[in-house]
Amino acid sequence: NAGVTQTPKFQVLKTGQSMTLQCAQDMNHEYMSWYRQDPGMGLRLIHYSVGAGITDQGEVPNGYNVSRSTTEDFPLRLLSAAPSQTSVYFCASSRGQGTAQNTGELFFGEGSRLTVL
Amino acid sequence: AQSVSQHNHHVILSEAASLELGCNYSYGGTVNLFWYVQYPGQHLQLLLKYFSGDPLVKGIKGFEAEFIKSKFSFNLRKPSVQWSDTAEYFCAVNAFYNTDKLIFGTGTRLQVFP
Numbered sequence: 001n002a003g004v005t006q007t008p009k010f011q012v013l014k015t016g017q018s019m020t021l022q023c024a025q026d027m028n029h030e031y032m033s034w035y036r037q038d039p040g041m042g043l044r045l046i047h048y049s050v051g052a053g054i055t056d057q058g059e060v061p062n063g064y065n066v067s068r069s070t071t072e073d074f075p076l077r078l079l080s081a082a083p084s085q086t087s088v089y090f091c092a093s094s095r096g097q098g099t100a101q102n103t104g105e106l107f108f109g110e111g112s113r114l115t116v117l
Numbered sequence: 118a119q120s121v122s123q124h125n126h127h128v129i130l131s132e133a134a135s136l137e138l139g140c141n142y143s144y145g146g147t148v149n150l151f152w153y154v155q156y157p158g159q160h161l162q163l164l165l166k167y168f169s170g171d172p173l174v175k176g177i178k179g180f181e182a183e184f185i186k187s188k189f190s191f192n193l194r195k196p197s198v199q200w201s202d203t204a205e206y207f208c209a210v211n212a213f214y215n216t217d218k219l220i221f222g223t224g225t226r227l228q229v230f231p
Contacts, residue, residue, distance in 0.1 A: 031216075031217070033219075035221075040126070040223060041223055042123075042207060042221045042222055042223035042224045043161075043207065043221040043224075044221070045218060045219070045220070048217060048218070050217060056217070058218065059220075090160065090161065092161075094216075105151065105163055105166060106161075106163075106219055108160040108161045108162075109160060110159070110160045111160055
């Protein structure tokens with residue numbers, strides 16, 4: 001199993017450009033989420049999805065869009081990048097609610113480092 | 118909403134020293150608690166978790182954590198650290214009956230010197 005796969009691993013953007021960070025998982029997990037990691041601030045939840053067709057906002061959703069058309073994929077879109085979005089982005093997945101002994105344990109991808117100039 | 122505080126931002130130890138990293142959470146209901154570790158240049162991996170039962174939880178690589186409900190704490194411990202434990206450690210919490218949002222603390226950077 002590949003687990004959670006993120007692409008690209010590195011990206012440099014100019015202010016105002018748009019891009020999509022891709023995330024795919026092959027564990028048939030219902031739940032997927034995006035976090036950003038910044039020094040001294042830990043990981044902050046951007047958006048999450050409890051299943052195909054369902055998304056919701058996390059702690060810091062502004063400036064980001066998501067969609068969940070399939071169970072496997074959960075792309076994160078930056079419509080107009082800003083320097084404040086320079087960060088490392090992690091995608092994570094877990095078994096959905098209602099699953100026996102589900103505790104919400106997350107499985108993380110390797111991260112995407114984004115720099116906005 | 119739940120929140121997590123990790124008061125130790127940077128800890129420096131020599132090999133064989135004992136380790137305790139603090140984690141306090143804020144939430145009025147039943148919770149699941151986690152410690153994740155991020156080795157340099159790698160993604161986060163689960164170290165251990167608590168969801169019910171014995172409040173003393175043992176994880177991988179000799180780590181353990183104790184859930185003290187009255188103190189809203191879930192401190193991470195290891196009796197004798199190794200150089201390979203150099204990493205960043207994150208405490209996280211979600212609500213037991215609604216696990217949608219896993220909230221992380223700000224992390225503790227551990228450096229272990231030989």
